[in-house]
Amino acid sequence: MRTHAQAVVIGGGLIGCSILYHLAKFGWTDVVLLERSELTSGSTWHAAANIHGLHDSTNISRLQHYTMALYKELEAETGQGCGIFQPGSLYLAQTEAREHQLRLQEAKARRYKMNFYEVGRDEAERLHPLVDFDGIRCIMYEPEGGNVDPSGVTAAYAAGARQRGAEIHRFTPVTATEAQADGSWIVRTPKGDIRTQWVVNAAGLWGREVAAMAGLQLPLIPTEHQYFVTETIPEIAAMGRRLPSVADRDGEYYLRQEGLGLLIGAYERNMKFWAEDGTPMDFGHELFPDDLDRIEENMMRAIQRVPAAATAGVKKVINGPMIWSPDSAVLFGPAPELSNYFCCNGIIPGFSQSGGMGKLAAEWMIEGEPTLDMFGWDMARFGHWAGKAFTKARVQDQYSHRFKIHFPNEERAAGRPVRTRPVYEMQKEMGAVFGLNFGWEHPLWFAAAGEPREETVGFTRQNWWGPVGREARMLRENAGIIDISNFAKYEVKGPDAEAWLNALFANRMPTKVGNSCLTPLIGKRGGIAGDFTVTRLADDEFMVIGSGMAERFHQRFFKSVPLPAGTTFRSRTEDLGGFNVAGPKSRELLQRLTNDDLSNEAFPFMRSRQITVAGVDVVALRVSFTGDLGWELHCHAADQVELYRALLKAGAEVGAGPVGSRALMSLRVEKGYGSWSREYSPEYWPQEVKLDRLIKTDKQFLNREAYLAVAEKPARDELIMLSVSAKDADATGGEPIFLPDGTPIGQVSSGAYGYFVEQSLAMGYVKAGTAKAGDKVTVAILGRPHEAVLLAHPPFDPEGKRLRS
Numbered sequence: 001m002r003t004h005a006q007a008v009v010i011g012g013g014l015i016g017c018s019i020l021y022h023l024a025k026f027g028w029t030d031v032v033l034l035e036r037s038e039l040t041s042g043s044t045w046h047a048a049a050n051i052h053g054l055h056d057s058t059n060i061s062r063l064q065h066y067t068m069a070l071y072k073e074l075e076a077e078t079g080q081g082c083g084i085f086q087p088g089s090l091y092l093a094q095t096e097a098r099e100h101q102l103r104l105q106e107a108k109a110r111r112y113k114m115n116f117y118e119v120g121r122d123e124a125e126r127l128h129p130l131v132d133f134d135g136i137r138c139i140m141y142e143p144e145g146g147n148v149d150p151s152g153v154t155a156a157y158a159a160g161a162r163q164r165g166a167e168i169h170r171f172t173p174v175t176a177t178e179a180q181a182d183g184s185w186i187v188r189t190p191k192g193d194i195r196t197q198w199v200v201n202a203a204g205l206w207g208r209e210v211a212a213m214a215g216l217q218l219p220l221i222p223t224e225h226q227y228f229v230t231e232t233i234p235e236i237a238a239m240g241r242r243l244p245s246v247a248d249r250d251g252e253y254y255l256r257q258e259g260l261g262l263l264i265g266a267y268e269r270n271m272k273f274w275a276e277d278g279t280p281m282d283f284g285h286e287l288f289p290d291d292l293d294r295i296e297e298n299m300m301r302a303i304q305r306v307p308a309a310a311t312a313g314v315k316k317v318i319n320g321p322m323i324w325s326p327d328s329a330v331l332f333g334p335a336p337e338l339s340n341y342f343c344c345n346g347i348i349p350g351f352s353q354s355g356g357m358g359k360l361a362a363e364w365m366i367e368g369e370p371t372l373d374m375f376g377w378d379m380a381r382f383g384h385w386a387g388k389a390f391t392k393a394r395v396q397d398q399y400s401h402r403f404k405i406h407f408p409n410e411e412r413a414a415g416r417p418v419r420t421r422p423v424y425e426m427q428k429e430m431g432a433v434f435g436l437n438f439g440w441e442h443p444l445w446f447a448a449a450g451e452p453r454e455e456t457v458g459f460t461r462q463n464w465w466g467p468v469g470r471e472a473r474m475l476r477e478n479a480g481i482i483d484i485s486n487f488a489k490y491e492v493k494g495p496d497a498e499a500w501l502n503a504l505f506a507n508r509m510p511t512k513v514g515n516s517c518l519t520p521l522i523g524k525r526g527g528i529a530g531d532f533t534v535t536r537l538a539d540d541e542f543m544v545i546g547s548g549m550a551e552r553f554h555q556r557f558f559k560s561v562p563l564p565a566g567t568t569f570r571s572r573t574e575d576l577g578g579f580n581v582a583g584p585k586s587r588e589l590l591q592r593l594t595n596d597d598l599s600n601e602a603f604p605f606m607r608s609r610q611i612t613v614a615g616v617d618v619v620a621l622r623v624s625f626t627g628d629l630g631w632e633l634h635c636h637a638a639d640q641v642e643l644y645r646a647l648l649k650a651g652a653e654v655g656a657g658p659v660g661s662r663a664l665m666s667l668r669v670e671k672g673y674g675s676w677s678r679e680y681s682p683e684y685w686p687q688e689v690k691l692d693r694l695i696k697t698d699k700q701f702l703n704r705e706a707y708l709a710v711a712e713k714p715a716r717d718e719l720i721m722l723s724v725s726a727k728d729a730d731a732t733g734g735e736p737i738f739l740p741d742g743t744p745i746g747q748v749s750s751g752a753y754g755y756f757v758e759q760s761l762a763m764g765y766v767k768a769g770t771a772k773a774g775d776k777v778t779v780a781i782l783g784r785p786h787e788a789v790l791l792a793h794p795p796f797d798p799e800g801k802r803l804r805s
Contacts, residue, residue: 001169001191002032007198007342007365008187009033010174010210013044014150014350016202017157018358020166026362029165032194033158034187036173040154041284042204046320048227048265049150049351050245050256052089053142054105054116056406058734058747059372061105063356065114068144070355071153078163080156083149087257088244090119090128092305093138098250100459101405102140103783104735111736111744116142128243130235130308145245147256148351157358173281177213183339198365200342205279205323207331207345216335218379219386220346221395222279222323224272224288226295227265229258230312236260249403251301255309262309266298267402273392274321283321290317322348326386326394326415328402330357331379333364336555343379369524373681380552385439390415407457408732409662417441421485421577422640430658433464437661438549440486445471445660459782460729464662465753471663472755475626476796479583480659481647484625484632485640486548489576490558493541494567501534501542504561504702506686506695510536516606516621520691521557522703523682526710528689529703530554531680535608535621543608543619543634547676548573561702577640579647580664582630584802585654590631592650596620598631605804614646625664627671627794628802669761670754672721672794678733678750679719679763688715688765717746717765722779722788723795724751726760729781736780737764737788745770748779757795762788 006028009020012035020033035041053065071082093099109116119141121133127141158168169191176188177199187194203210211218236243237260245256253266272294275283292299292314303310325331325346330353335341342365344357360370375381393415411434417424419439428434431447433455445468447453456462474480492501501509507519513536521530530553532546546554551573563569581590587598596603596611603609608621616639624630635643651657674680679689686692686707695707724731731751738744746766754761762779771777773792778785797803 001194002030002167003192003194004030005032005194005196006030007200008185008194008196009200009202011035011202011204011206012039012168012170013042013202013204014040014154014157014354015204015344015347015357016200017154017161018354019200019202019344019361020168021157021161022358022362023365024161024164024166026366028366031166033161033166033168034172034174034189035168035170036206037284038170039158040151042206043320043322044150044154044204044350045285046287046318047150047351048147048254048263049153050147050254051352052145052247053114054109056101056105057376058108058112059374060353060376061108061114062112062372063360064352066359067353067355071148074153074156074160078156078159080159081149081152082156083152084146085148085242086144086146087242088127089142089145089247090124090131090244091140091142091247092136092250094135094248094250096137097405097407097458099138100782102138104780105783106140107736107780107783108734111747115144116140128246130243130306131246132305132307141244147245150351153351153354174210174213177210179214179338185340198340198342200344200361202344205283205321206281207323207343209278211343211345214338214341216338216341218331218343218345219326219382219391220323220331221276221391222274222321223395223399224274224319225265225267225322226291226317226319227263228292228317229263229315230261230309231315232260233262233308233312235308236262246305248305251298251305252403253298253302255302255306261312261315262306264299264302264309266295267399268295268298269400270294271396271399276392288319290319292317324348324395324398326382326391326398328398330377331382332357332360332374332377333379334556336380336552336559367524369682371525373683375553375677378553380555381549383439383552385418390418407459410457411435411444422637423483423577423644426641426644427483427658432658432660435661437486438551440548442486443483443658443660445662446658468660468662468666469753469755471659472666474655474657475583475659475663475667476628476756477584478654479581479585479589479651479656480663481651481656482580482582482659482661482664483578484580485577487578488546488548488551488554489572489578489634490544490569491541491572492544492567492569494564495540496564496567497540497542500561500564500567501544502699502701504558505532505534506701506707508696508699509534509542512536513538514608516608516623518694520686520694521554522686522701522707524703524706525682526703526706527682527684528680528686528691529557529682531674531676531691533621533623537608537610537619550676557702575637576634577637578632578634579644580624580626580630580632581647582624582626582628583656584629585656586630589647589650589654589656592653593646600805614643616643616646618643624803625673626667627673627796628667629805665750666752666755669750669752669763670757670794670796672763674719674763675750684717684765685710685713685715687711688717689719715768718768720764720766720771721791721794722762722764722777723791724760724762724779724781724786724788726781726786730760731762731779731781735762737766738778738780738785739770740776740778745777754795759795761795
């Protein structure tokens with residue numbers, strides 16, 4: 001066994017072998033995989049191994065299609081069969097909402113030239129004559145859908161890795177992972193130790209235990225999961241061809257052919273946890289006792305859809321463990337608190353995603369960043385707040401509602417609240433409806449007396465549309481008070497604070513006390529890894545404000561620039577609260593509460609000052625994400641209630657009141673302001689998002705060379721704004737954009753109704769040169785074309801007069 005390696009992969013299941021294969025394929029041949037037992041132990045061997053290409057996330061769809069195509073390449077490359085069956089998949093919609101979902105996925109498929117399209121009932125009955133299609137509103141067909149052999153695929157990845165020089169050691173448990181001062185690791189085993197640059201935790205059911213060796217807590221918990229295979233069904237035996245699988249997600253089951261019978265599986269409401277306190281180390285290829293009574297309701301719905309299944313006996317039952325994250329997506333990427341420790345844990349649709357995960361993991365470790373923005377998979381989306389109680393509650397919700405549609409803007413209540421601010425109870429009494437942002441409860445909107453305090457969900461406009469409009473118009477006409485406490489806030493202090501920030505960020509830091517600047521953070525490929533507001537509070541002190549949900553994500557970048565001796569960096573997100581007071585009467589509102597001069601001459605745009613408001617000391621920044629006149633006020637958490645109460649009282653005197661984040665979304669879209677993880681992403685270059693003007697190349701900053709490598713290249717995509725002809729639904733993000741002739745040219749990044757300008761609006765990206773201001777396009781809202789026109793400038797205050805008045 002090698003004593004040194006570029007990477008050590010822990011876990012010989014599907015994902016571990018895929019990562020090993022891709023590391024070797026991308027050029028790292030000095031790599032080792034360690035498996036405590038036999039390959040495919042744990043969850044891999046008993047998986048149903050279905051494969052499908054479509055997902056609500058466009059990037060995940062792209063990765064799933066990559067995975068499906070890779071299996072045939074693996075067979076040809078290695079000679080190892082993957083047991084590929086691709087008779088196609090039929091996707092059924094029983095409800096209007098499911099039809100909207102499928103039609104949107106079909107529109108995305110057209111954009112990326114994926115094979116997914118609608119078929120009529122006659123064609124569907126020809127494809128699968130055993131299905132009763134009564135009650136089905138819409139049928140989509142994916143010709144490449146199907147299933148693979150779990151052991152065959154894993155063996156093919158392993159063979160491909162070995163052919164490129166990688167080593168695989170079975171029956172070699174890892175007993176310790178020890179971090180070294182230079183960022184490398186020592187991985188200890190009974191057969192010897194390996195010093196490695198990277199540790200990869202792909203330990204599946206034992207991911208928690210392996211992570212704990214490195215002092216890392218992962219929000220994961222296993223459950224039982226059952227499917228069964230029927231005896232031979234005569235109609236199938238007589239068919240002479242393989243039948244397509246059936247995705248009837250409204251029926252809450254999955255169904256496909258297995259041999260000459262059917263495989264039927266379910267995610268039942270009455271789910272069952274397993275090994276909550278740790279996976280037994282001696283578990284391997286065992287199964288749990290059958291418990292078909294638990295999935296009886298799901299089974300009956302499957303039998304109603306395919307009546308032939310009722311006549312067949314049960315040949316075998318598989319009841320095995322799966323391990324889940326709180327949102328059922330993988331925990332993926334380098335652990336921000338550790339050096340060179342990569343996680344890939346909690347995978348559910350592994351056989352649809354294994355190739356994509358392996359490819360991205362190799363890119364991240366070898367090249368420093370994946371080619372696709374996968375924040376939805378990034379383990380940094382969860383923090384220390386995602387403890388066992390939260391994880392268990394969320395996993396129960398995810399499992400028992402596995403096939404429930406994740407609607408735009410939907411907020412699920414399971415496991416909440418986790419983190420609350422001092423004003424939480426006060427806001428609750430005021431009628432606030434809350435959302436979750438990196439564990440924090442924050443107001444989405446405020447219900448008036450007599451209005452419901454629970455929101456409906458769907459693809460069309462919901463019951464919050466009216467109240468949100470009321471808040472947005474109030475702010476534009478008078479003023480509004482927005483809780484911005486969940487913004488990430490950092491303090492940088494010391495004699496070299498300015499030098500450190502200049503070495504981190506692409507813009508030049510403010511040189512005068514009281515000045516602020518906007519600055520991008522550049523990624524490894526030259527794209528936008530973040531956007532921040534930096535304010536100089538004193539000669540040796542700065543305040544940095546960024547995206548709250550990206551706080552752990554950005555730790556990786558902050559750590560990559562060493563802090564000078566005597567300079568400190570710390571997060572203030574937990575101990576500071578904040579409010580944005582914005583709107584044409586915001587100055588009048590605040591002036592009632594402070595003796596400080598807030599006039600435009602004394603306190604201009606992009607300036608800051610430490611002032612007292614209603615007896616509370618605050619850092620006041622003359623900025624506003626609404627695009628209107630406004631100030632951000634940041635105070636100690638202990639003073640938050642006192643400040644909020646005073647602002648609301650003064651606000652009532654000028655026709656102002658509380659405003660939630662849904663209205664803020666609408667207001668910033670009216671103004672054309674980009675938002676991180678929507679418009680701003682590592683996938684996009686600064687010149688494509690119109691932030692290149694903020695980059696100062698006459699100084700050194702993080703990933704400067706990567707930016708210079710792309711700076712002179714023409715934009716691949718252009719950030720645009722659209723006015724959309726929409727009556728009952730607005731774009732929310734991800735909807736494809738087409739030319740009138742049906743040519744796909746881009747997709748929406750953000751969408752909202754602009755209540756003040758009275759237009760349905762969308763921001764998005766189109767291929768450079770494909771459309772210009774005034775051109776007509778269509779946007780696939782609800783999966784159907786909605787006419788839209790490209791705007792030359794944002795519809796609200798394009799010259800920025802109100803912001804600077």
